[in-house]
Amino acid sequence: xxxxxxxxxxxxxxxxxxxxxxxxxxxxxxxxxxxxxxxxxxxxxxxxxxxxxxxxxxxxxxxxxxxxxxxxxxxxxxxxxxxxxxxxxxxxxxxxxxxxxxxxxxxxxxxxxxxxxxxxxxxxxxxxxxxxxxxxxxxxxxxxxxxxxxxxxxxxxxxxxxxxxxxxxxxxxxx
Numbered sequence: 552x553x554x555x556x557x558x559x560x561x562x563x564x565x566x567x568x569x570x571x572x573x574x575x576x577x578x579x580x581x582x583x584x585x586x587x588x589x590x591x592x593x594x595x596x597x598x599x600x601x602x603x604x605x606x607x608x609x610x611x612x613x614x615x616x617x618x619x620x621x622x623x624x625x626x627x628x629x630x631x632x633x634x635x636x637x638x639x640x641x642x643x644x645x646x647x648x649x650x651x652x653x654x655x656x657x658x659x660x661x662x663x664x665x666x667x668x669x670x671x672x673x674x675x676x677x678x679x680x681x682x683x684x685x686x687x688x689x690x691x692x693x694x695x696x697x698x699x700x701x702x703x704x705x706x707x708x709x710x711x712x713x714x715x716x717x718x719x720x721x722x723x724x725x726x
Contacts, residue, residue, distance in 0.1 A: 556646050560675040569644045572690035573683040575699035577641045579616055580623045581656045582706070606705030612698040615689065622688040636674050637686065639664065643671055645707065 559565060568574055587595035599617070603610040616623075627634040635657055642652035653659045667673050690696045 557643050560643075560671060563675065563677060563680065565644060565675070568640075568680065568683070569703075570700055571683055572687045572696050572699070573637065574641050574644060575696065575703055576616055576619070576623050576688055576690040577637060578645065578703050579613070579699055580620050581638060581641070583617055584620070585655045602706060602709070603702065605709075606702060608702045608705065609698050612695055613702055616695060616699060619689045625688070626686050632668055633686075635659075635669060636671070636679075637683070639669060639671055640675060 557565065583595055583599060586598060590598075596614075596617075599613065600610055602608075603613055624634070626637070638656045639649075639652055642649075642656065647655075649664045650661055653661055653664050657664075663669065684691075690699050
């Protein structure tokens with residue numbers, strides 16, 4: 552995986568948190584949800600299943616993570632601010648812009664991410680990071696964490712390659 556551009560926040564090195572179980576399960580579920588919202592649930596499932604085959608990941612374990620979407624996202628109902636903070640932190644770890652984080656994962660207006668309580672420099676402390684453990688839904692189980700790590704690493708490499716592929720400005724149409 553590519554190293555995060557933001558390497559430390561408030562004098563805390565954050566790179567190791569890319570592999571934290573809570574961040575891994577959030578990454579998988581939020582990317583899956585974004586894909587399902589853009590296309591549909593079946594297409595997103597087929598795509599993730601195909602990626603598992605490509606990355607030689609265990610689909611049964613990854614689908615177990617996806618089947619826990621409600622548990623993983625339950626914090627969104629219990630503590631909306633904390634959930635948003637975790638999603639923003641996850642995006643920062645993977646070099647995503649504030650714009651893409653609110654657009655793809657949080658369905659908020661762009662100015663809202665600049666509010667004090669959502670500015671990661673204001674909330675990321677060692678205590679806040681330590682509380683990530685309390686919100687782990689499934690990736691605390693070593694087998695799920697390992698598969699989530701493998702999948703996220705494969706997905707990040709895939710997205711990096713796709714990002715380097717130029718697309719035509721004009722679509723080719725059948726005549």
